[in-house]
Amino acid sequence: MTTVDGRAVAESGPSGSSAPPGSSPPGSSPGSGNHGRPAGTASRPSRAGRNLPAAIGVGILLGAVILVPLFTLRVIFVGVISAAMALGTHEVVRAIRLTQVRVPLLPLVAGAAAMPVVAYADGTTGLLLTLAGTIGVAALVRAFGPSTGLLRDVAGAAFVAGYIGFPAGFAALLTEPSDGRWRVVAFLGTVVASDVGGYTAGVLSGGRHKMAPTVSPGKSWEGFAGSAVTCVIVAGIVLAWPLEAEAWQGVLLGLAVACTATIGDLGESLLKRDIGIKDMSSLLPGHGGLMDRLDSLLCTAPVAWLLITSFLN
Incomplete structure (x- = not known):
């Protein structure tokens, strides 16, 4: 590996000794991203590479x-x-x-x-x-x-x-209405649930069924299932209280966020793979760059705003 502007860049292709750029260790989840440790970090990573x-x-x-x-x-x-x-x-x-x-x-x-x-x-x-x-x-x-x-x-x-x-x-x-704070919590909390649920399910299951191996080898359908379940639970709770929405609306929001968060994560993995880098930067220890944390949030924000606004207005 070499380093360009603080980012690890693979010197060899898929057949070489270096891991493919943007790849994740097996067992990581769709929601957790492929955020390995920055180059030079001495701490030992977890089973999912974090x-x-x-x-x-x-x-x-x-x-x-x-x-x-x-x-x-x-x-x-x-x-x-x-x-x-x-x-x-x-x-x-x-x-x-x-x-x-x-x-x-x-x-x-x-x-x-x-x-x-x-x-x-x-x-x-x-x-x-x-x-x-x-x-x-x-x-x-x-x-x-x-x-x-x-x-x-x-x-x-x-x-x-x-x-x-x-x-x-x-x-x-999302912050504009009087209950805007809780709308933001519903959005952020559900995306975080996708990350946590997907990470946990991916690690526990071993992530045997790969979702997009050519883009991000660590993404698995087991992780996506974990993301979907936790998203539905968190969105259902936050929309029911304190936002007083219907239960089916929480289910719909949770399923939509599980999809958009995974798409956002895979999209940035594809971008980094095309560029030839592992992380956008090494700004955040254990996460990579700031964009390595924002990818799922940015892809989800318009959909979350549309659904939450439709449900509550």
């Missing part, structure tokens, strides 16, 4: 950073989302540049930070306009560079803006 003490500690810290502002001052919570999107965009842009795709950093970071704030202040219309403006400014900045690969680079910029900042806007939209 440094569990570090992962649990970082997870508790991240939970506090999210929940304390959510239940005190929602504007600060939106600011936390914006800061996370800026950092996540920085990680993804640096990773994409390893493939020689020249996407402009500053407009994309600024746009990703702005989209949750604008969504919170002005709703879906403002969010769509900010997305369009971010892509437009990024394209304009890139147009002043070399003409070679211009369309490719603009497409890359549009992907980054739509992949990170735009879906985060829907997480901010």
Whole structure:
């Protein structure tokens, strides 16, 4: 393995001695991702490839950073989302540049930070306009560079803006109603349940039936089943109390989140495999980069907002 900008990069292909980029050890779950330990970490990983003490500690810290502002001052919570999107965009842009795709950093970071704030202040219309403006400014900045690969680079910029900042806007939209705090808890709690349930089921079962071995060899159908069960339980509890929704709505939300969280995790695994990296960065011990934690959340946010809003309004 070699290291590029703090990320481990495989030197050999699938037939070589290095593990395929983006792969996970057998037994990890769909919800848990393929977040192995960062290069240089000496701690011994768990059976599913994680440094569990570090992962649990970082997870508790991240939970506090999210929940304390959510239940005190929602504007600060939106600011936390914006800061996370800026950092996540920085990680993804640096990773994409390893493939020689020249996407402009500053407009994309600024746009990703702005989209949750604008969504919170002005709703879906403002969010769509900010997305369009971010892509437009990024394209304009890139147009002043070399003409070679211009369309490719603009497409890359549009992907980054739509992949990170735009879906985060829907997480901010969830906070708008008077019960918005609990709507966010329903969204976040169900995604976390997908991760925990999938991880547990994948480890206990050994993950023998692979879901997408060419994309992420550690993802198993046993893990997905665990994700679905825990998502349904958590979504059913949170929607029934304190949001007072119907039981079938909790079941529907749980099943939808199990699917979207898994798709988000697999999607980033595919992106990292194409780039040739294991993690987006080594920012979070036991997890990898920030985007290695946000992938499932970002893919789920628009669907969760749509379903929860439909159920409760």
